[in-house]
Amino acid sequence: MGSLDSNFPESSLPFSQFKPLDPEEFRKQAHQMVDFIADYYKNIETYPVLSQVEPGYLHSRIPNTAPYKPEPFDAILRDVQKDIIPGMTHWLSPNFFAYFPATVSTAAFLGEMLCTSFNSVGFNWLASPAATELEAIVMDWLANMLKLPKSFMFSGTGGGVIQGTTSEAILCTLVAARDRALARIGAENISKLVVYGSDQTHSTYAKACKLAGIIPCNIRSIPTTADTEFSLSPSLVRTEIEADVAAGLVPVYLCATVGTTSSAAVDPVAALAQVAEAYGVWLHVDSAYAGSACICPEFRQHLDGIERVDSLSLSPHKWFLTYLDCCCLWVKTPSLLVKALSTDPEYLKNKPSESDSVIDYKDWQIGTGRRFRALKIWLVLRSYGVANLQSHIRSDIRMAEMFEWFLKADARFEIVVPRRFALVCFRLNPRAGSEPGLIESLNRKLLECVNSTGRVYMTHTIVGGVYLLRFAVGATLTEDRHVVAAWKLIKKCADDLLKEG
Numbered sequence: 001m002g003s004l005d006s007n008f009p010e011s012s013l014p015f016s017q018f019k020p021l022d023p024e025e026f027r028k029q030a031h032q033m034v035d036f037i038a039d040y041y042k043n044i045e046t047y048p049v050l051s052q053v054e055p056g057y058l059h060s061r062i063p064n065t066a067p068y069k070p071e072p073f074d075a076i077l078r079d080v081q082k083d084i085i086p087g088m089t090h091w092l093s094p095n096f097f098a099y100f101p102a103t104v105s106t107a108a109f110l111g112e113m114l115c116t117s118f119n120s121v122g123f124n125w126l127a128s129p130a131a132t133e134l135e136a137i138v139m140d141w142l143a144n145m146l147k148l149p150k151s152f153m154f155s156g157t158g159g160g161v162i163q164g165t166t167s168e169a170i171l172c173t174l175v176a177a178r179d180r181a182l183a184r185i186g187a188e189n190i191s192k193l194v195v196y197g198s199d200q201t202h203s204t205y206a207k208a209c210k211l212a213g214i215i216p217c218n219i220r221s222i223p224t225t226a227d228t229e230f231s232l233s234p235s236l237v238r239t240e241i242e243a244d245v246a247a248g249l250v251p252v253y254l255c256a257t258v259g260t261t262s263s264a265a266v267d268p269v270a271a272l273a274q275v276a277e278a279y280g281v282w283l284h285v286d287s288a289y290a291g292s293a294c295i296c297p298e299f300r301q302h303l304d305g306i307e308r309v310d311s312l313s314l315s316p317h318k319w320f321l322t323y324l325d326c327c328c329l330w331v332k333t334p335s336l337l338v339k340a341l342s343t344d345p346e347y348l349k350n351k352p353s354e355s356d357s358v359i360d361y362k363d364w365q366i367g368t369g370r371r372f373r374a375l376k377i378w379l380v381l382r383s384y385g386v387a388n389l390q391s392h393i394r395s396d397i398r399m400a401e402m403f404e405w406f407l408k409a410d411a412r413f414e415i416v417v418p419r420r421f422a423l424v425c426f427r428l429n430p431r432a433g434s435e436p437g438l439i440e441s442l443n444r445k446l447l448e449c450v451n452s453t454g455r456v457y458m459t460h461t462i463v464g465g466v467y468l469l470r471f472a473v474g475a476t477l478t479e480d481r482h483v484v485a486a487w488k489l490i491k492k493c494a495d496d497l498l499k500e501g
């Protein structure tokens, strides 16, 4: 070396620099990994969709301490195959009908690769201008696809941000609404704030309320009934709010859901907005699952009235072919979000931010660092176009209709709530007038029978006191034949159970 470092003392230890990102080594191993993943997708049906391992299974298979010396990549991949895959519940299996499917696509994977490879930490505009600007652009693209009003777009007066999960989207908007209210009534009155949802609202809502400092007895969970297909009644919300106001409390936030987690019920957005407006309550619409369907004109009516709400969230990692994690949040008044969440440390100060001409997304979310998630959505939208996304939604719904049709043709089964989107809620109920407890235990056994085969995975819920089975169609690899095979298996289990009984 030259004279520049001639004064730098030689290390007494032998030292050669470790190079963890050698481009040629990267090329070789990444190609190998892509082959591994492609084979995994190709063979996914050969694995039990619901993992059959026992708790703690991995302990006996993996050493208690990390290796001191490096291990070869081939050996690691072999262990993934041998030890990890058996412990996976295969969410991408075409036989996965549980929860809501997490849909994916080649385009989103490639976007995820790019996002990961840049590893931009884009907390403010300057930290990666493209990350911020592309995010603002794709959020406006999506808003357009959903026919959201200009008041939710950057090209209008609002804007959108990509978060990790619905939980974060709800917490951030709730904190904005809370601070708006506290600015009026004084921070010392936080225990007067009341929030509203239904008994079908996702469990993450109550968690977000607690995190935001809403006292638990001020979290109203308004009951729903079968008469309204488990949607939230605007008149009940009004009654609750009026009672709270009369008691000197301060209504602050209402969470409506388009497509509830249990049964995909749809709350009436426009009528709820009318109530929320009358009392100055922030109205958020959680459409994590079903929002994606609203890009099809035949489903857009579920968002009617959206111009009157304060915020809307939708998770492309559910039904928009986008790998976890990705939740889109639009707000009508970004300044309220920013006011509640902004930070201004010296080490992040910069001219563009001070000029107020850029978005600093760190002020729209919980964390500081953030991934370049917009790439995933951008690749999906460009690679497939709106047309293919619409037909993907419609094809899932058509398969759910087929499953519904099978159920209707077998008098032993009943559809408990009308099918919504691609979710069918049903139960086995062979003898009208049976004890509710007996029907429930029969259905628990049916679910156990189906899931223990490893050939199909479904889950259950309870709505209106009724235990039911959920069949959520839409894993990306699912085709008609998988739905047919699942139905045959369900029928076979039912036959066996009824023979026993």
Ligand SMILES: *Cc1c(COP(=O)(O)O)cnc(C)c1O
Pocket (backbone or CB within 6 Å): 100, 164, 165, 166, 167, 202, 204, 257, 259, 260, 261, 286, 287, 288, 289, 315, 327
């Ligand atoms: C799945 C779901 C959530 C949780 O969504 P994530 O974005 O995956 O955290 C919230 N609300 C509803 C209605 C859901 O279906």
